[in-house]
Structure formats: structure tokens, C-alpha cells
Amino acid sequence: MSAWSGSALSAPGVHSLWTESAPGGTADAAAHGAASGAAHEAAHAVARMTLAAARPVERIPTPKIEYAQLAPVLIVLGAAVIAVLLEAFVPRRFRHYAQLFLTVVALAAAFAAVVGLAAGGHATTRAGIAAMGAVAVDGPALFLQGTILLASLVAVFTFAERRLDPADHGHRVDSFAAEAAAVPGSEQEKAAVRAGFTTTEVFPLALFAVAGMLVFPAANDLLTLFIALEVFSLPLYLLCAVARRKRLMSQEAAVKYFLLGAFSSAFLLFGIALLYGYAGSVSYGRIADVVDGSAAPVDPALASTMGNDALLLIGFALVLMGLLFKVGAVPFHMWTPDVYQGAPTPVTGFMAAATKVAAFGALLRLLYVVLPGLRWDWRPVMWGVAIVTMLAGAVVAITQTDIKRLLAYSSIAHAGFILAGVVAATPSGVSSVLFYLAAYSFVTIGAFAVVTLVRDAGGEATHLAKWAGLGRRSPLVAAVFGVFLLAFAGIPLTSGFTGKFAVFKAAAEGGAGVLVVVGVISSAIAAFFYIRVIVLMFFSEPQADGPTVAVPSPLTMTTIGVGVAVTLVLGLAPQYFLDLAGQAGVFVR
């Protein structure tokens, strides 16, 4: 307990050493002098002196790490490392249970740590920056980490589902390949299937991905941002490639995701380099100070580039591209349908929910912390992206015939709605986005979990034509999927409506009435294809050779049950969660 409070108290001290001294000096100078040129020069001189005094030039100080505040990330990472060891040392037949147990315990413990931090006031009054300025521990970070952890927890249940496919050679099978390294169709693969191998590595991979996602929205400097991005992206590329059925398609999806993801990482890195050239620092706080002119150039080597607006604008555009790629916004969405379709469906659900939460979190922090002074430069661009994303996602989804691709385009349209809340640029905009992300992730995981249930001889029956008449064969499954579709469509009394209303409200208050109108239009377009699926399920005659609905184990049932419960609760009585998101609406700087 004492270690906890001690570290928490020392956090602002460290923080001030690096960032607060310079603006402090300027503020003093500005308070005393008028806004004349001379006073400005004086301010810079003071700032330079303070910085020179405060910064030990020769020595690199021992980093001070607030372990308690980083506990959620550390728990997940530690569990991931242990999971790798389990993979190496535990006998094959016990691995599934050991891994599942470890993963669930780790995610639950990390969530408990998040709740503990929030209860300790780290979301509000004691919000601060930890780990030498690398990681922010504040309301949005904790809210998003909690969302990611809960979403991952229910998503992991679908990873572990082994009752959907009939047993193969007497071994129960899950959605993942027997041996990912075996060439599809080869003797080696057949041998692996006969031996009953399973890819239990998916659990440590998922844990590593979650750890990266936890850091991503909390990253407080650009390098941490980049590293977190890579930490969660690389496991996801692998997870996409390990489907048991349609392996070639799965591998193709993974390669596509990897190539495009690597490309976008390169953009991000290039942008980081340019921003460093602009600000002389990768810390969000420093860049923000340079942007609003309250910090002076310090490094003589960068004197020629610092404060150069061209670097800022180009660098920022590149960083933005990297992030918009991850959220799947148009025109950086090309990977989404292919990857969503090819990846094993449990992974798709996990990715669609958790990645989106993490990436939007990072985007929010970047836009709100780094660029408040540059708002009017990035706003028109973001407006354009939001409008195009909403419309393109909805329009292209109409032509889809595969349920997973349909949901992929729907996720693009939803990214557009969320962007509408992002550009509101107000605290209520932040909290509306937080709420939307929480609501959306559970609907998505639930919907993909239902997709795993509808099967025929070739595995999941994802072609829409096969879903005809599902409502007559399995009214309950169809009704549950109907609830998810209605939530996607934003029909009142579901979480989708509450989220959409929150976002539109924030956008309208932020003066983006046009976005509300476009959002409403694209909602109307989107309603068409969600309704089409409902028509298909309930009003069409079942096909003679239609798919069957597998009876899942309690694991998948839990996932779907939680999805439905969250959808309805957030639709009927959202106040508590709106409050939570509202309290979490302020970023620490």
C-alpha cells in the first residue's frame, strides 16, 4: 500500500522535471511582460535557462517506473510470457485448459487492476503520467483499457470453443489449424490432425496483442505509440493466418494484413521522424507546447527544422494515416473486408472489437493532447474522412453476399460514426466516443460469435443465401442475431442507438451539423442491408440443404449472452455507463 501511494506521489515530480519547467517559465514571463517581441525573446531565454538547469546533460537518470499504475499491462504481459513457457513445458493434452485458465485469470486480474486504479482516483484527480512520461494513466486510458480487457475476455471464450465442429479422429477441435506451420493439404498437416494437435499458441498471441492494445491508447509519446502498435499488430497478423478451415484464404488474409499493416507502420514511423524534427521531442506534451508556441527550441542540431510548420503538417498527416489504417477508415480500409473474411471468426470478432477500441483511443489522445492548438488544420481533413467513411462503408455493404464481409463493411461505417464524435473536439465528444466503443465492441463480438454457430459441411456457412429461413429453424439464434443487427442499425432501445445518439449529439454541439446529417443518411442506407439479413432469416423459406446451428458449449453461450445483455442494458438504462464515460472524458497532459 505504501509503495502504491509513494509511486503515485512521485509521478508528478518526475513529470515536471521534463515537461513542466519550460512552459512554467514562459507562463511567468508572459504574466509579467506584455505581448511585445522583447518580452517574447526574454521568455525564450528564461525557458532555455530553466531547461538547461533542469536537464542533466551527461547522465541518463535511472528510470523511475510506477509499477502499480502499470499493473494492468504488466499482468497481461507477464501472463503472456508464462503462457509461452506453458507452451514449451506442459504436455500437449493439458495445454488447452492450462492456457485458457491462465488467459482468463490474467485478463480478469488486469481488469481488476484497472478497476482498482480507477477507484483510487487515477482516472480523475490523481490522473498522471507514468514511466518517465511514456504512459498516461488517466480517465480515457483506464476506460479504454477496461473495455479492451472485458471485450478480450469474452472474445477469448470463443477462441476456446471446441464443440462446434465434430470431433476429428477422436480429438475435439477448435477454430484453429492443427499445426499452423504445416503446408495446407500436405501429409504433415494430415499427420498433425490425426495426432490431434491444436494451436494453443493462440492464447499467448492474444495476450501479447492485448498488452499492446492496452498501451496503445495510453501511450504518451510517439515511440511508445509505435512500439505498442507493433506489439499488438504482429500477434494479430499471426492469429489471422491460423484458421482450421479455408487455410489458404486465411493465410492470404494474413499476408495482406501484414503487408498493408507494415506499409502503414512505415508511414507512422516516417511521420514520427518528421514530428521529432519539428518539436525536438517525441513526447506528446512537448510537441503540444511547441505547436502552441509556449516552448522554445532547445537542441542546436534541430534549430533549422524546429517550428517548421511543413514538418508538422506532413508529419502529422503521416501519423494520422497510420492510425486511420488501424481503425479502418476510408481510404485506408482496403484490408478490412479481406482480413475479416479470411481470419478465423473468433479472431475476427476479437480484432474488430479490441483493435478498434485501442486505435480510436490512440487517435483521440493524439488529436486532443498533441494538437489542440492545431485543431482547425486537422478538422476539415477529419470531417472529410468521417463523411467518406460513413457513406462508403454503408453503400458498399449493400452489395455484399458474405456475412463476414458485410460485417466488415458495417465496421467501416461504424468507424465513420465514431470519427464524427472524434471531430467534435469537446469533452462530450471524447466521452461519446468512449461510450460508443464500449457499446460497439460487445455487439461485434456477439455477432461474430453467432456467425461461428451457423455451419454446414464446409465449416461456417458465411454465404448470406445459406442464412435463409434461419429464423424458422432456430428462432432463438436468429432472434439474437436480429438483436445485434438492430443494434448495428441503431434502432432505439439497443446500445447502438444510445451510442449513435451520443456521438451525433456531441457532433452537433461541436458545430458539425453536417456530419449529423450525413450520419443520418448513411444510417438509413445501412439500415437497408441489416434489414435485408433479417428478412432473409425470418421471411424466407429455409433451403433444403441449409446449414445447421451448432449447439455451443457454455463458453460461446457466455460470449453471446454477455453481448445481448450489454446491448440491451446500454440501450435501456445507459446512464451509469454514460456517467462513467463522462468522468473519463479528460486527457492528462
Add this chain to the structure above:
Amino acid sequence: MSFPLLTATAVLPAAGAVLTAAVPAGRRTAAKWLALLVSLGTLVLAAVVTVRFEPGGARYQLTESHAWIADFGVRYELGVDGIGVALIALTALLIPFIVAAGWNDADEPAATATRRWRPTQGFFALILMVEAMVILSFEATDVFLFYLLFEAMLIPMYFLIGGFGDRAHAGSDEHAAAQRSYAAVKFLLYNLIGGLIMLAAVVGLYAVAGNFSLPGIVEARASGDLTMATSTERLLFLGFFFAFAVKAPLWPLHTWLPNAMGEATAPVAVLITAVVDKVGTFAMLRFCLQLFPEASRWATPVIVVLALVSIVYGALLAVGQRDIKRLVAYASISHFGFIVLGIFAMTSQGQSGATLYMVNHGISTAVLMLVAGFLISRRGSRLIADYGGVQKVAPVLAGTFLIGSLATLSLPGLAPFVSEFLVLVGTFARYPAAGIVATTGIVLAALYTLVLYQRTMTGPVKEDVRAVKDLRPRELLVVAPLIALLFFLGVFPKPLTEIVDPAVRHTMSDVKQQDPRPEVEAAK
């Protein structure tokens, strides 16, 4: 704390819907009786509401108010004025008849029934769910709450239209299913798009007012605490009005109604036109006029013209229909034109007339449509040309059909006459030309109803019609009370006008409109 009577009128049918849906597959008769009992219980509660409501009292009575979503400025606020009471009474009155009339509509042949697929239970559960939402929407004084219900009621309606079609279809089963699904989707998309446009306006209203309480906003506007730019008010008005005009439905947004009423079973068609669509016209009175009085006055000329087009166009198309149910649908479009005309004539007679019209049209259309449904289910065809001479083989059926027809053409002595007369008088007082055009609607109504009666009921008995049996006791029990009510309200409309008039006076003062003085007096 007093008993939450208004909530109870909605909770009872909603709970009934859940229970009905849960009845096991083999016990579908139990589900029917349960639904009927619940709808009768709701009628009792509605009667209590009507009795407890004091016409001369406060504007909104039996109010309830609870915190709900503070972040959006949304409260769970209920309250009824006279207009709301009249429509709640109408809804609660019609649902038992709709349930009784649709007694066997959803039963599937035993061969296709499965353990899990329970269409009968679903049918009655959906009807009760619609009832709950409609009643609550008549009670909501919070704009957001109203919007939620306005949109959410589309979903059960959609399943009622698409899932339980008319068996008497000309084409094959597949063709029928395709038609039905088309009608259901068209219904949903039209109304959903209307609703989404309203959503933009609801968001806009929040941005301007900061909360959603109807009495609060009206008061703030009247006292000058809340001002709206003219253009803002007009845009918001249009957003709201568009949604209500789709629902009502007003020309040119009406095209979903003939499809929906044609493909749905007769009781569901009654539910659409007599109950659900009334939410649209009710909301024009309650929300458009009160929230945006200036914009309402600004838009009045255009809306009056649209209403006139609806009256004449609907009537003309009704004359040309070959399908009985589509004919009733077009007749309804004409009648909704009268209701909208009465509302936007901005006179107290017009608005009282419009409110009475909503109630009377509900009853008269129910009689006509339900009897038509009984007839259609006997002969298995919706085409007028397939009938002839029915009055010789089924005199009671023909007689009730005649009364329904006469009510539809507003014969003096039957309830619709009172309301139509009031609407016309109210319109003449302000827009004499519009009154004259609207009167042609009456002439055309005589044409389409009497021609319908003549072609189906009189003349030589057609071969296929010979087997048509007269009304069964259950069917007679459905129709007789409604007919009695038509006569009663036609001769003695006072109970209804007493409840409605004070509410109309309030609305008129909100819109800052006074009745124009009669022309004759001015000439003296």
C-alpha cells in the same frame, strides 16, 4: 407516491406480450385467451384513465416524472391531455377486437409447425407489444422518449406485416411471400428513413434547448428564455414533420400504406391504419405545433395543399382499385388528408374535428376492414371482381359491410360525419378555397364505397360466392360493439368533444392562433 396509472397502461400489455410469447408451442389457444384478457385489462386501465382525467383541469394530467438518462437531458416523463386520452381510449378499445378478429389468422397447418416455431404466440405477442408502445407514445411528454417509441414500434409492426400474410393471395405461395416481404421492407424503410431524419432534428433540438421536456421547452419558448433562429426552427420543424408525414401518411410519402395494408392480414391492416398511423397525426398536433409554432404557421399553406392532394388523390385512386384491401388503404390516405387539413387549418373546430376524426376513422375503418377480411377469408380472393351478390347468401355480413361503408363516406348519424363536418367548417373559416376542394373528397368517397358495395354485395350471386357463409358468432361479436359505437358517437359526440376541446384550446394558444371571425358577421 400515487399509483403510476399511465405507466401501468403500457406495462400491462408489454408484460402480456412477454407472457404470451412464452406460452408453450402446444398451447396456442391459451396464448390467444391470454392476449385477449390482457388487452381487455388494458381497456379497463384506459377507461380508468379516461374517468380520472378532468377535462377542465391542468393541461397534462396523471403526470409521472423520473430521472432516466441525465447525460442526454432525458427524463421518463408521462402525462396526458384530452387528445392523448381520446387516442389511448381508441387504441385500448380496438386491440381486443383486433385480437378477436385475428383469432385464427396465425395458426399454421400442423405439418409445418415445429417445437420451437410458435407463430400464434408470436402474432399475439407482437400485437400487444405494438399496443404498449403506441399507448406509451401517446403519453410521453419527453421528446426523446417519444422518439424511442416512435422508432421502436416499427420493429414489431414489421414482423406483423412480413411474418403473417394474407392467405387469400392470387399468386403462388412463393409469390405471396415475396410480396409480403416487399411490403414489410417498404414499410420499414419508409418509416425508418422518416425516423432518422427526425433523429437529426431531435439532436438539433437538444443542441438548441439542452433538454427534451415538451412542457419545459414550450414554457421556455413562451416566456422568451429559449429563442430559436427562424431558419433553425424551420429546419427542425421539417425534420419532425417529415417523419410524421411518412407515418400518417401524407401524399407523396404514402406509397408504403397500400402495400402494407394489402399484404397484411385484415386485423394487422386495422392495427396499421387505425392505431399506429394515428401516432403520426397525433405527433403533428402535439410536437410540431407546440414546439415550433412559428414554423408551423410558416409551413401551413404548403401542408394544406399536400393534405388536399392526399384527400383527392387518395379518393381517386380508391375509385380505381380492383383489390378490396388496397381500396380501403387509399380511402384511409384520403381520410388522413382530412385529419392533417383539420390540424393545419389552425382553427379550434378544425383541430377538434381532426382529433375526433382520428378516433372515428379508427372505428369506422376497423369495421370496414375487419368485415372485408372476414369476406376475403371465406372466398379466398381480394379482387372485387370475384364477388357479387353476397347479400343474398350472407345478409348479416353484407349489412355490417354496408354500415362500415356508410361510415367511411361520413353519412350523417354515424360518428365520422361529426368529425368531417367539423374539419370542413374549420377549414372554411380560414381557407374557403381549401374547404371547397376538400368537399369533393366526400363526393368521391360516396363513389368508391357505394361502388364497392354494389359490385361485391348486390347483383346476381356468383358461382364461387355461393359457399360464403354468414358471420360466425365470434365475428359478429367483434363487429357489433364497434357499430354500436359508431351510432352512439354519431348522435352524441359530447363525451368525446368535452375531453378534446380544452386540449385543442391550449394548442391553439401555443400556436398563437385565434379562430377567424365568421365572414357573415363582418359583412353586417
